[in-house]
Amino acid sequence: MAADPNIEEYQGPVGGWGSARSLTKILLREHIPLKGASVLLHQNKPGGFACVSCSYAKPTHPRTFEFCENGAKGTAWEITRKRCTLEFFAEHTLTELESWSDYDLEEQGRLLDPMRWDAGSDRYVPVTWAEAFAGIGEHLRGFAPKSVVFYASGRASLEASYMYQLFARMYGNNNLPDSSNMCHESTSVALPETIGVPVGTVKLEELAHTDCMLFLGQNVGVNSPRMLHELQEARRRGVPILTFNPLRERGLERFTNPQSPVEMATLSETQISTQYHQLNPGGDLAALVGMAKVLLDLDRASAGANSVLDRDFIAEHCAGFAEFVVAMDAFTWDDIEACSGLSRGDITAAAEVYASCNAVVAFYGMGLTQHRSGVLAIQMLSNLLLLRGNIGKLGAGIFPVRGHSNVQGQRTVGITEKPELAPLDEMEKQFGFAAPREVGLNTVEACEGVLAGEISAFISLGGNFVRAIPETDAMETAWRELPLTVQIITKLNRGAVIHGKAAYLLPCLGRIEVDAQATGDQFVTIEDTTGRFHASRGQVEPAGANLLSEPRIVAELAKSTLPPNDKVQWDRWCDDYGLIREAIAQSFPKVFEDFNERIKGPAGFDRPLPARQRIWKTKTGKANFVSPSSLSEDPDLPCCREGILTLITVRSNDQFNTTVYGYEDRLRGIHGTRKVVLMNKADMAERSIADGDAVDIIGDAGDAVERHVLGMRATLYDVPKGSCVGYFPECNPLLPLWHHAKGSKVPAAKSIPVRVVSAV
DSSP states (O other), rough: OOOOOEOOOOOSEEHHHHHHHHHHHHHHHHTTTHHHHHHHHTSSSSSSBSSSSSSOOOOOOOOOSOOHHHHHHHHHHHSOOEEEEEHHHHHHHHHHHSSOOOOHHHOOOOOOOEEEEETTTEEEOOOOOOHHHHHHHHHHHHOGGOOOOOOSSOOOOOOHHHHHEEEHHHHHHOOOOOGGTTTHHHHHHHHHHSEEEEEEOGGGGGGOOOSSSESOOOOOOOOTTEEEEEHHHHTTTTOOEEEOSSOOOOTTTTOOOOTTTTHHHOOEEEEEEEEOOOTTTOOHHHHHHHHHHHHHOOOHHTTTTOOOHHHHHHHHEEESSHHHHHHHHEEEEEEEHHHHSHHHHHHHHHHHHHHHHHHHHEEEEEHHSSTTTHHHHHHHHHHHHHHOOOSSSOOOEEOOOOOBBBHHHHTTTTOSSSSGGSSSHHHHHHHOOOOOOOOOOOOOHHHHHTTTTOOEEEEEESOOHHHHHHSHHHHHHHHTTTTEEEEESSSHHHHHHSOOSSSEEEEEETTTTEEEEEEEEEEEEOTTTEEEEEEEEEOOOOSSOOOOHHHHHHHHHHHHHHHTTTOOOHHHHOOOHHHHHHHHHHSSHHHHHHHHHHSSSTOOOOOOGGGGGGGOOOOTEEEEEOOOSOOOTTTTOOSSSTTHHHHHHHHOTTTEEEEEEEEEEETTTTSSOEEEEEEEEHHHHHOOTTTOEEEEEEEESOOOOOEEEEEEEEEOOOOOTTTTEEEETTTGGGOOTTOBTTTTTBBBBTTTEEEEOOOO
C-alpha cells in the first residue's frame, strides 16, 4: 500500500543520483539485484531485447547502458521473482480484489497458469490450456462475429500481432482497436492528409544534423528518457530547444547524465530548453498559428530578399498555401494570446529562432493528440514545418513520440479497424477466405458497444483496457454484463479483476524470456517510433513452465474457433517464427521484402516512408497546407462557465501507462500518494482551498452525467490559471466517452472540464 504522503518541491535535475537510487530500489524490491543488472546490459542492444516500455529509437551504436530509469523499471517489472500463484487466487475473491490498487495487484508478480472465473466461489480457478481454448472457442463460435472485439495493447510483437489480426478477420470482423486509438490515432489521421504518411519522418541519426528542436506536449523525462542523450548532445552543439508545455517538466529543464561518471561526481547539469513557454492546456494550436503569422510577416518585410519562407519548396511541393495565408491573416493577436496563454512577444521570440535555423525537428506527444482538435493541432505543426521546407530534409522533420514499445508496428502489420489500411485482397489470396470489408470498432466505439449491450466478447492481447479508457465507472458496470472476457497477460491487473460473465486469464511469456519452440529458440520483431524494425531475443528463463508464447496462444484460440484451413499453418508458425515473417512479407511486400534476411542486421531496417524523399502520397500528390478553422484545441468545452477548471491527466515518473511501479513521483516532489490534484495558487484562493486540503473533483462537461473522483489532496503547483492536473488512470472516471478528438476519436484526456470543491 502507499506510504504516508510527503510532498515537497523537487530541486534536482532529471537523471542523476535520483535516477540511480530509483533503479536500485526497484531491482531490490523485485528481488533481482544481480539478475536485473546483468539483463539490463542486453536491453536495446543487437542480439539483446527491445525495451518493453517505450518505443523510442534504438541507436545503431548503442551506449554501454542503453536503458533509462523507466525502461529499467519495465524490465524489473517483467523479470521479477514474485509469483501470483494458485494459492493466491484460492485466498482472494474477485470482489475483494476489486478494492486493491493498480500497484498492489501487479505487485503479486507473474501469473503462472491459465485460469477461469468460477461464479459460485467468485474466484479464478485453474484450468488446463486445452480446457481454456475449448471453452473460449465454444463461446466464440456461438456469437455473431461483429459482436466480438479483438483488442491489442501495443506491446505484442509483429509476429503475434499479424497472427491476431488474421484471426480476427478470418473470424469475420475488423474490430481491432488498440492503444493507438487512445494516444496517437490523431497522428495517423492528421499526417496522411498533410504529408502522405501516418508516422514521423525523422531517423535517430538525423538528430545530429538538426540546428533547432521544437517540443510540444511531450514530457521527455517521463515518457522517453533515453532521448535526453540526444538532447544533451544537441545542446552541447548550441542547438536551441523551444518548448511549449502547460507544466514545467524537469526533463525539459535540466539533465544530469547518470551514465557519465564526471557529471555524477560533479553534479553538473545540462540546460535542456533555451525557451520554455508555459501555455494554456490546448494552447498549442494558437501558439503555432501565432508563429506562422510571424513568419509570414517577416517574409513580407524581406520584400523578396533572403525570403524567410522556403518559396521554392512551397512552389514545387505544396498545395493550399494561398488559402493558408488568408486563414492566418484572419486570426487576430488578441485571440491568439487569449487562447494560447502566451504573449505576442513570447510567440515572436520563438518564431524568430525558428526562422533563423535551417534544419528543424518538431517533437510532440499526447499534449497535442489528446484534445478535441488534436488532429488540427498536428496539421498546424506540419504547416509550420512546411513553411520552411522542414520535411524531407536532413536533420529536419516531424517526430511524434509514441508510447508502447510496438504500438506503431502493430498498425504496420494490420492491427487496425480501418479495412482500407490492411492488405485484404492479398490476404484473401494468401489464405483463401473472404475478408470482412466493413469498418470495425475503434476504442471509443467498442466502449459505446459495451455500454449499449451490443458486445458479446472482448479479447485482449495484453494491456489493461478497463483501466485505461474514459467513463471508468459506467464502463466497469457494463463490463460485468459481457458474456465473455479473455485476457492474454503476464500479471494481474484491474482489467483481469473486472470481468465478464465468463472470464479467462491466459498467462503468456514476456518479451525478455527465452521463447523455446520446436525449431529452437525464437526471436520476435518490433518497430520503433522512427519506423525502424528490430529483432528482440529473450534473455532469461520463463517465469513458469506452464506459460505459452503469445503466438501459440493466438494460434490455439484460432484453431479452437475457426473452421480448418490448410492455407494457414498455425502450428508450423508457432514452431518457427521465421515462417510468420515470410507470411508478413507476402502480405506487405513493399514494407517487408526479404524480412528474414534484412532483420539479421544489427541495426535492423527502415520502413519505406516516401515523405522522407519528398514524395507525397496524398490526394493532391503534394504536401498540403491545412487551414485551421479555429484557434482552440477544445472549442466546444464549457470552460467559460464560472468555476470550471481544465483538468490535464499526466503520468508520474514511477509508471508507464496504466502500470504503476510505485508511489514516487520524484520529479514533481510527490511521494507516497497518487490521490492529488495540482492547482494554481489563484484558483485555490478563489475556492477557499488551502494546500493540503481534502477536495473532490466533480466532472462538469455540460451533459448532466454525474462523474467524480473523491478524496483528493489539493496541492499547490505551478500550473496555468484555470487548469489543474491529476494522474492517469485515477482521473479517468471524469473523462466523458464522447469527449474525444474530431476525426480520430482519441479521448481528450488533456482537457477535461471539472470543478474542484472542498470534500464534504
